[in-house]
Amino acid sequence: MATNTGTTSAREEVLHRIRVAKDGVADATSSQLGWNGIERRYQHQATRPREAVLELLEDRLRDYDARVMRAAYHDVRAAAAKMLGDRGTRRIVVPPGLITDWMPSDIEAVLDEGLTATELDRLDGVMTGATLAIAETGTLVLQNAAGQGRRVITLVPDYHLCVVRVADVVETVPEAIEGLRMTAHLATTFVSGPSATADIEMTRIKGVHGPRFLDVILAG
């Protein structure tokens, strides 16, 4: 691949060195065969009953200092109103495609139509859906899709309220990756609890640059 920095020869040379180093040229067939031969004896599928999976997700999320509420679909709006109210949140950003029935009426919701980071910085929080959640690791997976929006909207505001549909909760990481494979090209963020660091004496400190507060509504 020619690039504007004139490194065409570097490309050829590095590939040549690799082929000399392992004494051969790899192709699609050899790679496919080798990859198929990799032993994957680890757990792929869920082993717990459905309700236990949801409880596990709740437990893992709380372990990361996230707040969690369960709500029936028609009660999401009320649950969201409570969560936002408890946090004293008044102005939030919402992505295009967020289910309008979920949004509390007494909150000022600003639709993200390409807000700048500085504009986002002035808002109190963000409310989104999620593609799926992983119970075993307490992880929410967000993608650039309807109801979830651009990566930046769940990053700059200090508070994130995320609605996860119960049907989208999986138990294991391999189940999640299988579920994401078809949309792998979308910008994807795995979120496990509020932003944190352990850089000072290995003490977990909540909230550095991402949202310091994370609430989750499990809907359905």
Added chain:
Amino acid sequence: MSGVGLDPKTAPLFPIAAKTAMGNTQLRKNVRHATDLIQAKRARVVGEMPDWQDLREAGKQIRQHTMENLDFYLEEFEANCTRAGGVVHWARDAAEARRIIVSLVKASGSEEVIKIKSMTTEEIQLNSALEEAGIHPFETDLAELIIQLGEDRPSHIVVPALHKNRHEIREIFRTKMNLPDLGDQPHDLADAARMFLREKFLRVKTGVSGANFLIAETGGVCITESEGNGRMCLTLPETLIAVAGIDKVIPRYQDLEVFLQLLPRSATGERMNPYNSVWTGVNAADGPQIFHVVLMDNARTEILADEEARQTLNCIRCAACQNACPVYRQTGGHAYGSVYAGPIGAILTPQLQEMHYAQSLPYASSLCGACYEVCPVKINIPEVLIHLRNKVVKQKGLSAEALAMRTMGMIFRSERRFRAAQRLGQVAETPLVRKDGWIGWLPGQLGGWTQARDLKKMPKETFRDWWEKRGKNGN
């Protein structure tokens, strides 16, 4: 960084640097405290995974398979990343990578860059090169910020400021951020970093990152982090430049299911780190509109060519081996004279220097095997250490030590010579034996043995003499 980067070319020998480090009791206390905590956390979250050994085996096999097909996967990554709007560059060595990155930053029209913590940029001392070109790099990872403002050097792969405690960090922030009233609670310090960097995130137009995984199948890049500084650098700038060693490629998206389990649990003892970002090329509505990837060799192909050491490239930079290493836990990272410290540094650093420098590092180990046991991709570090020691010995030619070893070998091969040597030893040691039957000092090169321990004098009767004297029925 500070311009006092860790350079294996100029670093003192490990035993000399280690001795200095061992004298710093504050450093040793900080390192012990931090590594104890990480190890306990890791043990807990690894213990709850009944399939951990199966995951390790799969991780090892994926990495081995990747190295065997590295040319194919790099070309596949390049094609897919390019199709998605990324621009892929290749660099033969550190100097070429620096040149490419500096020129890309200049082309972006920015005199500042925000950086995600990246061991690869440390390896190539990118910050010095940027500064020389009049570009100011802002480290945005909390630990890297501590290192940069403190004009210090990283001492750990995952937690680079692990050798500093909260009081030392407060002093750095107080002076460099001009915050005279700053408290010393960890959250005070994290808040200070949040305030200090937010303005830079919103302003600076060019970001520089490393990469945890390059996904050949999709052309996607994955970065794992905790603080959200990574997400800021990946989404807010107009231009993003990611630099990665050619070893960072993985075959398929599905392989993430293995590494996203192995890496967080091994690195920080978390079930999952707070944020993982995966993105593919350029998305018109989300994130930087100009995206470059620099694929760098910098001696990795030399490692690939050495079949016994090739497994070094399987490393996913979790640092579990550092936390487990009884040597690292005493000396900390700086004694290794390289951004890659600890057991993995002891094998990676000399090889990245093509065995021209850092030859003392393969000896910075007791070969206890703790590193191998915790490695999430089962790199047999002790095996590679011995292999590299062998290379160092061959390099040195016939030293006094090698000559002595060869002589010993000759003696041990012959019964007659062995008996003669025992008799000679009994006579020769006589003037050195103390009244209590121990030897506390040996002359010359042998003195290395008695520097830290006494030696029992040889018995009057050897085992062989006793064996021959004893009766037929064992009495």
